[in-house]
Amino acid sequence: MRLATVVKKELVDGLRDRRALLAALGFALLGPLAIASMVNAMAAAGRETALKPVRLCGEGEAPALIAHLRAAGLAIADDAAICLDLPADYARGQAAGESVRVHIRADLAAEAPTVAKLEREITAYSRSLGAKRLMARGVAPSVAAPIVVDTQSTNRVSRAASALGGVLILYIVMAPFILVFAMAADTSAGERERRSLEPLLTHPLRPFDIVAGKFAALAAVNLASMALCVGLSLFMLAHAATAELGLRIDTGFAASFAVFLRLAPLCMLVAAVQLALGLFSKTFKEAQQTSMMLSLLPLVVGMLLLLRPGVDASIWPLAWEIKALAGPLLGSTTAAAPFGVVAALELALVVLVLLAAAHRLRSERVLG
Amino acid sequence: MIETIDLRKSFGRVSAVESVGFTAADAAITTLLGGNGSGKTTTLRLICGLLQPDAGVARVDGIAVASDRVGALGRLGVLHDELGLYSRLTVREHLRFSAEMHGLRARARDLAVERTLELLELGALAGRRTKGFSHGERIKVALGRALVHSPRNVLLDEPTRGLDVFAMRTLRRILMRLRAEGACVLMSSHALAEVNELSDRVVVIDAGRVRASGSPAELIAETRSADLEGAFVALVEERRAAA
Numbered sequence: 001m002r003l004a005t006v007v008k009k010e011l012v013d014g015l016r017d018r019r020a021l022l023a024a025l026g027f028a029l030l031g032p033l034a035i036a037s038m039v040n041a042m043a044a045a046g047r048e049t050a051l052k053p054v055r056l057c058g059e060g061e062a063p064a065l066i067a068h069l070r071a072a073g074l075a076i077a078d079d080a081a082i083c084l085d086l087p088a089d090y091a092r093g094q095a096a097g098e099s100v101r102v103h104i105r106a107d108l109a110a111e112a113p114t115v116a117k118l119e120r121e122i123t124a125y126s127r128s129l130g131a132k133r134l135m136a137r138g139v140a141p142s143v144a145a146p147i148v149v150d151t152q153s154t155n156r157v158s159r160a161a162s163a164l165g166g167v168l169i170l171y172i173v174m175a176p177f178i179l180v181f182a183m184a185a186d187t188s189a190g191e192r193e194r195r196s197l198e199p200l201l202t203h204p205l206r207p208f209d210i211v212a213g214k215f216a217a218l219a220a221v222n223l224a225s226m227a228l229c230v231g232l233s234l235f236m237l238a239h240a241a242t243a244e245l246g247l248r249i250d251t252g253f254a255a256s257f258a259v260f261l262r263l264a265p266l267c268m269l270v271a272a273v274q275l276a277l278g279l280f281s282k283t284f285k286e287a288q289q290t291s292m293m294l295s296l297l298p299l300v301v302g303m304l305l306l307l308r309p310g311v312d313a314s315i316w317p318l319a320w321e322i323k324a325l326a327g328p329l330l331g332s333t334t335a336a337a338p339f340g341v342v343a344a345l346e347l348a349l350v351v352l353v354l355l356a357a358a359h360r361l362r363s364e365r366v367l368g
Numbered sequence: 369m370i371e372t373i374d375l376r377k378s379f380g381r382v383s384a385v386e387s388v389g390f391t392a393a394d395a396a397i398t399t400l401l402g403g404n405g406s407g408k409t410t411t412l413r414l415i416c417g418l419l420q421p422d423a424g425v426a427r428v429d430g431i432a433v434a435s436d437r438v439g440a441l442g443r444l445g446v447l448h449d450e451l452g453l454y455s456r457l458t459v460r461e462h463l464r465f466s467a468e469m470h471g472l473r474a475r476a477r478d479l480a481v482e483r484t485l486e487l488l489e490l491g492a493l494a495g496r497r498t499k500g501f502s503h504g505e506r507i508k509v510a511l512g513r514a515l516v517h518s519p520r521n522v523l524l525d526e527p528t529r530g531l532d533v534f535a536m537r538t539l540r541r542i543l544m545r546l547r548a549e550g551a552c553v554l555m556s557s558h559a560l561a562e563v564n565e566l567s568d569r570v571v572v573i574d575a576g577r578v579r580a581s582g583s584p585a586e587l588i589a590e591t592r593s594a595d596l597e598g599a600f601v602a603l604v605e606e607r608r609a610a611a
Contacts, residue, residue: 005468009457016456195450199513202416203469204442364419 002205006213007220010187014217020182024221027178028229031171036236039164043241052114053077057105060090065125072121074114082106082114097133161247168237168249169325170302172230172259173318176267177295179225180218181274182288187214188278189287192368207361211275211354218271226267230259249329258328262339265346266321270294272350276357279366298322317346369394370521370554375414375424384410386576389424392554392569394520397547399563400556401600402573408556409449411573412525415554416446428521442470445519447527451510455499459490459509462498463516470517484512487545489538504535511542522546524555528562540566564596574604 014020053075056066065086066076085103087093093100102122106115131141191197200210238251274291281287301318315337324339360366370392377385385407392398400408413419415426417437426433428440453462463481472480485491488508493501498509507527514522527539543566546553557563563570564584571581580587580603584596591602 001473002469002471005465009454009461009465012461013454013456194452194455195448196452196454198418198448198450199446199452199510201418202441202444202446202448203466204438204471205469206438367418 002203003209003213003216006205006210007216010214010217011220014183014187014221017183017186020180020186023182024179024225027175028225028232031175031229032233032236035164035168035171035233036240038167039237039240039242039245039247042164043244050113051075051117052082052111053080054082054084054114054118055080056086057083058086058090058102059088060086062086062090062094065122068125069118069121072117072124074118074121082111082118084118094129161242161245164242164245164247165249165326165329166302168233169322169329170298172233172263172325173266173298173302173321174295175226175229176222176263176270177274177291177298179229180222180271181291181295183221184218184271184274185278185281185284185287185291187218188275189281189284190278192366193284198367201361206358208354208358211279211358211361215268215272215275215350215354215357218275219268222267222271223264226263227260230256230263234259255328259325262324262328263321265343265350266317268350269317269346269353272353272357276353276360279357279360282368315342315345317342317349369427369429369552370398370415370523371425371427372411372415373425373427375411375426376422377410377414377419378422384576385414385421387424388573388576388578390571390578390581392521392552394552395547395550396568397543397553397555397566398569398571399567400554400573401558401560401563401570402556403558403604406573407576408573409525410576412446412523412554412556416444416523417441443519443521445514445517445522447507447511447514447522447524449525451506453498453501453506453509456497458495458497459512460485460494462509463512466513467516470519472517480516480518484516487515487542488512503530504532507531507535508538511539515542515546519551521552522554524553526557527555528557528559536562560595560597560600570596572600572603574607577607579603579607 051074054069055078056076070076083103083105085105087100087102090100090102104115104118108115127145130144134141134144191200201207234249234251234256237249242249273294277290277294278287281290298318301316302322305319305322320337320342324342371390373389375385375388376383388407388411390398400411402408410419414421415428415433417433417440420434429443431440431443433440457465460481463484464477467477467480485494488511490505490508490512493505493509498506501509507530511524511527514524528536531539540562543553543555547568567584569581570584570587572579572587580590582590584599587599587603588594588596591599593599593602
């Protein structure tokens with residue numbers, strides 16, 4: 001019951017700390033907004049690179065070429081900005097087997113993708129016409145084309161979309177480190193700095209119970225903030241233009257719950273570590289700085305995994321979460337260790353860290 | 369009853385308490401009287417288990433603090449030198465927290481909180497957070513936290529420091545009442561007028577050692593001084609001359 005009293009006091013005190021609350025809510029609210037905005041901005045940029053219509057602005061007529069361009073996905077419109085200038089003697093030149101020069105006039109800075117496509121298709125049409133002319137003269141077309149390049153994309157998802165998926169996972173894995181670090185520093189180093197630790201320690205309670213109460217409050221806030229963070233991220237992405245980028249994110253309730261469940265032990269471990277760091281720190285500022293440095297750990301681990309993708313990090317905390325989240329979020333089939341094994345390992349680490357924190361609380365040095 | 373036997377405590381090479389032994393009886397106010405750095409606060413911290421003694425024993429109602437810290441703390445109420453309030457909690461929340469930490473629940477807790485608010489004349493401030501409170505108001509809240517569970521033994525570290533006349537009168541009334549109810553009150557102070565008026569027994573501490581103990585009248589008589597200040601100075605200078 002006394003442990004529940006500590007939890008209640010920590011929650012009331014912590015949730016009234018406007019700075020800590022703003023830091024937590026800011027990360028939980030602004031992160032999803034930033035990622036969704038990034039998705040929409042990239043999709044909008046993609047839309048800008050979509051093919052634009054072409055206008056026929058010369059006097060020549062080329063029905064076969066026009067049919068080829070239409071079949072290749074290029075639209076012909078009278079009011080288009082890109083001009084395909086066919087000379088008046090186009091038909092005669094073609095009939096005579098001559099080489100005819102056509103001109104493309106366009107704003108190359110703004111319409112480069114369409115112009116490139118137009119060039120490619122005219123070149124392809126020209127090559128096929130040339131092959132027919134050679135065959136009519138009894139020459140195999142391969143004589144004039146010793147090498148043919150055929151490039152095919154093997155990736156279902158664009159590079160940008162893949163990077164976005166990585167950013168999303170990294171953001172979600174970083175969240176437990178950011179959401180309660182201010183509250184953790186306040187309830188440990190802050191408690192000592194404002195001299196309220198001494199009155200707390202002269203209540204009839206074992207140091208471990210005090211540590212456990214503080215941890216329970218921190219873990220509860222971290223889990224609740226994490227649920228908000230995951231829910232909000234997936235809600236925002238459900239309403240963002242992910243499909244346009246080829247990014248398939250499962251934003252359903254089952255996937256959200258699976259992500260939250262996979263992160264729950266990490267949330268508890270981080271809360272325990274930040275609490276212990278605060279008790280071992282000399283000042284509130286030092287506790288905050290140490291926790292801030294700790295929050296960079298997911299980036300470091302993420303980078304290591306990127307640089308050494310083959311490394312077996314199947315049960316390491318953090319590395320496991322980064323790999324395991326790709327399953328429910330991105331539909332990745334990358335093998336990860338069973339959740340139970342990792343959860344048991346992380347919860348065992350929580351107990352060890354709390355024992356170290358309680359040991360610190362028993363020591364006179366904690367009073368400074 | 370609070371009892372210490374040959375308590376010793378050093379911090380590195382600095383010896384804060386060299387040999388402190390005394391008994392603070394029930395239904396009496398016992399004061400540790402000493403100058404700055406004499407070892408008063410360290411002695412109180414040893415009694416409430418915040419520090420572990422290098423040697424010696426501290427007992428609260430016969431319970432050795434070193435072997436049963438939780439048991440001893442259950443019988444103590446402590447007002448610390450640094451008050452250590454939570455600026456985001458209200459006065460009532462402070463008292464409720466302390467009452468619950470001492471095992472009071474539901475109606476018993478609520479009654480204890482209301483009784484303490486009344487005792488300390490804190491009713492008007494009960495719903496306010498302690499941020500921005502005056503020193504006198506802060507001492508009252510910290511005192512309420514120490515007394516809310518009606519402890520049989522009360523430790524007060526410099527309770528009169530920085531109090532105005534009205535707050536001093538309230539404190540005096542509370543200490544008298546605790547004594548009348550049979551509590552053991554052990555406080556530290558160097559406010560000689562208050563010590564003289566309130567204390568049943570004075571333990572003079574200097575350089576971490578007990579130099580003398582007795583009622584204020586006994587100390588004055590023993591040193592043939594005109595008042596307690598004279599007695600205190602005489603006792604400390606006698607030691608310094610001997611050293």
